[in-house]
Amino acid sequence: MANRNDEDPGERTMVSMPVATPRAADVAGTRALLVVLSGPAIGHTYSIGPEPVMLGRGEGSEVLIPDPGISRQHARIELRGDRFFVVDLGSTNGTLVDGARIKDAEPLRDGNRIQLGSRSIIKFSMMDSLEAAVQQRLNEAIHADGLTGARNRRYLETRLRDEFAFAGRHNRPLCLLMLDIDHFKSVNDRYGHPVGDLALKALAETLLKQVRQEDVVVRYGGEEFLILARGINHQQGRQFGERIRACVQALQIPYGDGQILQLTVSIGVASMRQGVDSDPAQIVGRADAALYQAKQGGRNRVEGAP
Numbered sequence: 164m165a166n167r168n169d170e171d172p173g174e175r176t177m178v179s180m181p182v183a184t185p186r187a188a189d190v191a192g193t194r195a196l197l198v199v200l201s202g203p204a205i206g207h208t209y210s211i212g213p214e215p216v217m218l219g220r221g222e223g224s225e226v227l228i229p230d231p232g233i234s235r236q237h238a239r240i241e242l243r244g245d246r247f248f249v250v251d252l253g254s255t256n257g258t259l260v261d262g263a264r265i266k267d268a269e270p271l272r273d274g275n276r277i278q279l280g281s282r283s284i285i286k287f288s289m290m291d292s293l294e295a296a297v298q299q300r301l302n303e304a305i306h307a308d309g310l311t312g313a314r315n316r317r318y319l320e321t322r323l324r325d326e327f328a329f330a331g332r333h334n335r336p337l338c339l340l341m342l343d344i345d346h347f348k349s350v351n352d353r354y355g356h357p358v359g360d361l362a363l364k365a366l367a368e369t370l371l372k373q374v375r376q377e378d379v380v381v382r383y384g385g386e387e388f389l390i391l392a393r394g395i396n397h398q399q400g401r402q403f404g405e406r407i408r409a410c411v412q413a414l415q416i417p418y419g420d421g422q423i424l425q426l427t428v429s430i431g432v433a434s435m436r437q438g439v440d441s442d443p444a445q446i447v448g449r450a451d452a453a454l455y456q457a458k459q460g461g462r463n464r465v466e467g468a469p
Contacts, residue, residue, distance in 0.1 A: 195247055196290050197226060197240075200276070202283030203325035204228040206306035206318060215241040218279060219252075222376065229322075229377055229393065231329040232256055232280035240271070240287075247271045247287070256280040308382040310360060311367035319381045319389065326393055327443040330435050337435040338400035340390040341450040342407070345427045345462040347386040358418050362386075362426055365416045373407055389450075397434040397467060404430040404465040412463065427463035429454060434468075 197209040209216070209226050216225040221235030234254040241248055248268040251258040259278040260269050271277075273289040306318035314322075330337035344350070344366065351359040363386065370380045370388060379391040395403060408430055416424040431453030433446050440446060449468035457466040 194290055195240075195271075196288045197277075198286045198288070199228065200284045200286055202228060202230050202279075203322055203329075204230070204283065205321055211240060211247075213242045215239055218277075218285075226285075227376060228279065228283050229326065229329070230280060230283045231332060232282055237279050238277070243268070247289075249277055249287075254279070308367075311364050311382050313367045313371070313380045313382040313388065315382060316384070319379070319383075319391070322379055323391060323443045323447075326391060327435065327440075327446070330393065331437070334437060336394060336396040336399075337446070338392045338395040338397065338403070339433050339446050339450045340392070340400060340404050340407070340430055341383065341387065341433075341447070341454045342390075342404075342428045342430040343385070343387040343454065345429055345458075350424070350426075354418070354424070358424060361416055361418055362424060365414060366411060366426065366428070369410055369414055370407065373410060389447075395434075397432065400432045400434055401465055401467050404432050408463065408465055429457035429462045430465045431455070431457055432465060432467045 194210055194212050197211060199205050199207045204227070207228075211225075217236055217239055218224060218226040218228065218233075219235050219237040220227070220229055220231070220233050224236065226240075233256060234252070236252050237254045238252055238258045239250045241250065248270050249258060249260065249265065250268045251265055257264045257280070259265065260271070261276050262278070271287050273287070275287045277285045277287055279285070306314055308315045326337055329335065344362065347359065347362070350362055363382075366388065367380065367382065370390065374380055374390060374392070377393060381389045381391070383389045390403075390407075392400065392403065408428060411426055411428045414426060416426070418424055431450045433450035433453055435446055453466045453468040457464045460466065
């Protein structure tokens, strides 16, 4: 993608050693950590406690994994007495623990690998609450933008490829929105980079509030962000983009001594063309071109790719 600015708008079977299970008296102060090691949700971490958690690709799953090879409600992890167990919920492609397919409730040990279907593998670790919090933050940091908390391009590379493959196999819509802040260079020049950073963080927070749980918000570079939305067609994507545009325009960002900064964004929308697009990069390229058209057309607007 070409470099763009306001002056020239043209630019990832192990055998775990047995460990002692926690005593019942310790359970209340002990949590487990789930780390997704492979598949579409790679890098995601989940700290779990005594409440049962659902694993699957359907909305309502506490551990949401957008893998087309697993069931909507695939498995459940629950605490029974002083041990955690994983239970398969009649999934089509099965649940495995350390490479062996389970039939009944399977007790979990520290270090077990839980495999859902053929690709998604999750590491189970027993931890106290402090250890779990620290480990979760470390794993999330790998795929998060340090400034805004949005996902980074490293995460996008894997997720976009998986979403593209899913949409192609199931003939489902896939939409991508690319946006950046209008005249952002002048914000940095006039108010300084600390205010510019405030603007980026406020924009990311707004985007994360507007998207669904299954959508992905990525800081693509500089002031440019990308939203990956499964199950949304082109027209719905444009409507989604317009809602985001309006929310950003209404945003008031306090800085300095009671001063307010306001922003606008330009948005390009592209959707996967079934039978035409053979590579995810094609969607990104067309969203980028539509963003350029929005800039050329006056900014603070939404443009759709043909």
